[in-house]
Amino acid sequence: MRQESTPTRHEPGTLLFDPSTNKVGEYRDRVGPYVMLRPVGGGREWQADPALLRPATTRERLSAGVRAANDRSQTPPPPDPEDMRRPPAPVPGCATCDELDRLRQAARAAHDRSAETDANVLLRQHRREEHRP
Structure with a gap:
């Protein structure tokens, strides 16, 4: 017969x-029969069985701290050149790109969003077909 132990309060x-x-987690709170832990340095919490948990060793705490510091220092990736939220940039020195950019600028000046979108679509298509290695 399993004997229930008194849960440790943290x-x-x-x-x-x-x-x-x-994983090493930061104790947050108790929810029903579980405790809530979150990654060192922040992140998504998870439920854990309190009967299985133990205090983290010095080495585990240090490792979790280094991992969190490394995660914070990661530089974001460069923007996706095909990000559809950004207008495509013309390739310098390309006459077709320059012409499509002029059409886009004229449509923008005339507040013609449809023509501006058309110019963006044509410029993206041209860049894919003519300027991809």
Whole structure:
């Protein structure tokens, strides 16, 4: 017969090791039979069985802190050249790109959004067909 133990109370922010996920998490709160942990440095919380948790070792705490610092230092990737929210840029020195850019600018000056969109579509198509390596 399994004997129920009294659950250990932790202070918010205590670093605990969750063997079911093999991660160190910051204790947040108790929700029903589970505790809520979140990754060191922030992120999506997860539920953990309090009976399985143990205090994180110095090495585990340090590793989790380094991982969080590395995650924060990651530079965002460069913008996608095919991002449809941005108008395409003409390729310098290309007469067709320059002409399509002039059409787009004229449509924009005339507040003709349909013609501006058409010029963007044609410029994207031209760039894909003529300027891709």
